[in-house]
Amino acid sequence: MSDLKNTNTHEWSDLHAEIQDWLAGYADGELDEHHTALVEAHLAGCKTCQHDVERQRILSERLQMIPTPGLSADFDGRLDIALANAPAGGKRPSGRRRMTNLKRWLSSLRPSVVIGSGGWAVALVLAAVLLMPSVTPDNINRIPMVSDVLNDYQRVALEELPIQAGSSEVSPPLPWANSRVLATWMTRVGGEPAQAYAIRQDNSLVIQYRISERVFFRNPDVRQAVARAGDFRTRADQLEVLGLPMEDSGLLVVAPAGNMPAVSESTTGAS
Amino acid sequence: MRSTGSRQQFDTLVRPWRYRLYGVAQRQAPSQEMAEDWTQETLLRAWRDFDQLDDHVAAYAWLLRILNRVVADDYRRDGRRQQLAPVLTTGDAVLNGYPCSAPGPFDQVLKNQSDAQVMAAVHALPDSFRQVILLRDFEELSYQDIAQILDLAPGTVMSRLSRARRLLAKRLIKANPSALATSHTKYTSVNPHE
Numbered sequence: 001m002s003d004l005k006n007t008n009t010h011e012w013s014d015l016h017a018e019i020q021d022w023l024a025g026y027a028d029g030e031l032d033e034h035h036t037a038l039v040e041a042h043l044a045g046c047k048t049c050q051h052d053v054e055r056q057r058i059l060s061e062r063l064q065m066i067p068t069p070g071l072s073a074d075f076d077g078r079l080d081i082a083l084a085n086a087p088a089g090g091k092r093p094s095g096r097r098r099m100t101n102l103k104r105w106l107s108s109l110r111p112s113v114v115i116g117s118g119g120w121a122v123a124l125v126l127a128a129v130l131l132m133p134s135v136t137p138d139n140i141n142r143i144p145m146v147s148d149v150l151n152d153y154q155r156v157a158l159e160e161l162p163i164q165a166g167s168s169e170v171s172p173p174l175p176w177a178n179s180r181v182l183a184t185w186m187t188r189v190g191g192e193p194a195q196a197y198a199i200r201q202d203n204s205l206v207i208q209y210r211i212s213e214r215v216f217f218r219n220p221d222v223r224q225a226v227a228r229a230g231d232f233r234t235r236a237d238q239l240e241v242l243g244l245p246m247e248d249s250g251l252l253v254v255a256p257a258g259n260m261p262a263v264s265e266s267t268t269g270a271s
Numbered sequence: 272m273r274s275t276g277s278r279q280q281f282d283t284l285v286r287p288w289r290y291r292l293y294g295v296a297q298r299q300a301p302s303q304e305m306a307e308d309w310t311q312e313t314l315l316r317a318w319r320d321f322d323q324l325d326d327h328v329a330a331y332a333w334l335l336r337i338l339n340r341v342v343a344d345d346y347r348r349d350g351r352r353q354q355l356a357p358v359l360t361t362g363d364a365v366l367n368g369y370p371c372s373a374p375g376p377f378d379q380v381l382k383n384q385s386d387a388q389v390m391a392a393v394h395a396l397p398d399s400f401r402q403v404i405l406l407r408d409f410e411e412l413s414y415q416d417i418a419q420i421l422d423l424a425p426g427t428v429m430s431r432l433s434r435a436r437r438l439l440a441k442r443l444i445k446a447n448p449s450a451l452a453t454s455h456t457k458y459t460s461v462n463p464h465e
Contacts (some may be wrong), residue, residue: 020361021430028407030414030429052361055377056436059443062381063408066390068294075307079289079314086315144311191311218304221348 015042016049023049027056078191082144085151143219145190145252146234146241149209152187152196153239153254156207161198172197173210173251174244176261189252190215204259209252216243216250231263281321284330285314291410292334298390298405299342299398309345313338329416335406336420346398359437365444366437377440380447392442400435407432 019042025031026039043050156162162185170181176199183198189211197208217223222243225232232243240260242253253260293310300306316337317324324333359366381389393404406417407428414432418425 021433024432024436025429048361055440058378059436059440060408066386069297071290071293079311082311083314083318086318144308218308
C-alpha cells in the first residue's frame with residue numbers, strides 16, 4: 001500500500017513538472033484536445049498550476065496593452081531611400097551585362113561633357129567601369145553605411161561623373177599628395193546627408209564620403225574596430241572601404257582593392 | 272535583375288509590415304539606432320531574397336524570420352553571450368506570495384508598473400525567453416508561426432513561453448515597490464497537493 005502511494009506520488013510529481021511546460025499553451029488555447037484534458041485533470045487538484053495559468057493570462061493581457069513603438073516619418077523615408085538604392089535581384093551582375101552598361105554609358109555621354117571634363121575624369125570613370133568589382137549583396141548589405149557608399153561608387157562609375165566648376169580647388173576631408181578632386185556632390189549615407197569627393201589618385205578613382213558621426217559609429221563592428229585599431233576596413237570583392245573617425249564627422253573612403261592610399265596618423269586630423 | 276513589377280509586389284507585401292517589424296526590433300534592441308539598423312538590414316535582406324518567398328508563407332512571419340537572423344548575426348559578431356534561462360516552477364515562493372485570481376495582488380503588481388517598467392523587465396529577459404514573449408504576447412502569433420520563425424519545435428515554443436512568463440512575473444513582483452517590503456508577510460506556502 002505504501003509502495004503504491006509512493007509510486008502514485010512519484011507519477012504525480014513527474015506529471016506536475018511536465019505540465020508546467022504546457023501551461024502557456026493551455027492559457028493561450030494552443031493545446032490539442034488530449035493535452036487539454038490532461039491539463040484540466042491536473043488543474044483540478046493543483047492550486048499552484050491553477051494560479052500559474054491565471055498569472056499567464058493576466059500577464060499576457062497586460063503585455064498586449066503596451067502600444068507598439070512608432071516608426072518615425074524620417075526613418076520611414078530613410079528606409080525608402082535604402083531600398084531604392086539596394087541592388088535589384090540577388091544575382092551578381094555578369095561581365096556581359098557590365099559591358100552592355102558600359103556601351104550604353106558611352107553612347108549616352110554628351111559631347112560637351114566629354115570635351116568639357118577633359119580626359120582624366122572620363123578615363124578614370126572608364127577605368128572604374130572596366131574594373132568594376134562584382135559586389136555581392138551579401139557583402140554590401142551587412143552595414144548600411146558601407147552598402148550605401150559602395151552603391152554610390154557603383155552608380156557614379158556607371159553614370160556620368162558629376163562635374164562641377166572649380167572642383168579641383170576643393171580640398172577633400174583627407175588630402176593626399178598628388179591627388180586632385182574631380183567632383184563633389186551630395187548624397188545620402190546611412191539615411192543622412194553626406195558629401196562625396198571623387199579624387200584621382202594615381203590611376204584610380206577614389207571617393208571620400210564625409211558622413212555624420214552618428215551614422216559612422218552606429219554599427220558595433222565599426223565601433224569595435226575603431227577602438228581597437230583607430231580605423232575600420234572592409235572589402236567587397238575588388239573594392240576596399242576604409243572608415244576613419246574625423247574631428248566632428250566620419251569618413252568613408254572607397255577605392256579599388258590594392259589602391260587605397262596610405263593614411264598617416266597626422267592626416268586624420270585634417271578635417 | 273528584377274522587374275519594376277517585382278519591386279511593386281515587394282512593396283505591396285512588405286510595406287504594411289514595416290511598422291510592426293520596427294516595433295519588434297525596437298523592443299529587443301539596446302538602442303533606437305540599433306533597432307533602425309536591424310529593421311533596415313532586414314528589409315534589404317528581404318528584398319535580396321524576395322525570390323525565395325513562397326506564396327504559402329505569410330510575409331510578416333518571413334520578415335520576422337529574417338529579423339531573427341539579423342539580430343543573431345549581430346549578437347554573434349558582438350561576441351555576446353547567451354544569458355542563462357532559469358527555470359522556475361509553479362511552486363516558486365515569490366510567485367505564490369502574490370495570488371493571481373483577478374483582480375488580486377498580482378494583477379495589482381502589474382497595474383502598479385508603467386509600460387516602460389514592464390518593457391524594461393521584458394528587455395532584461397534572456398534572449399530565448401524574450402523572443403517568444405515578443406512574438407506571442409505582443410505580436411499575437413500562433414505557436415506554429417513562432418516555431419517557424421525561430422526554427423523551434425512548437426512544443427519548445429510552449430515550454431519557453433511558460434517559463435518566460437513565470438520568470439517575467441517573478442521579476443515584476445520583485446520590482447514592485449511594495450513587493451519586497453510585504454513579501455514576507457504576504458507569503459503563504461501553497462501545497463501543490465492541495
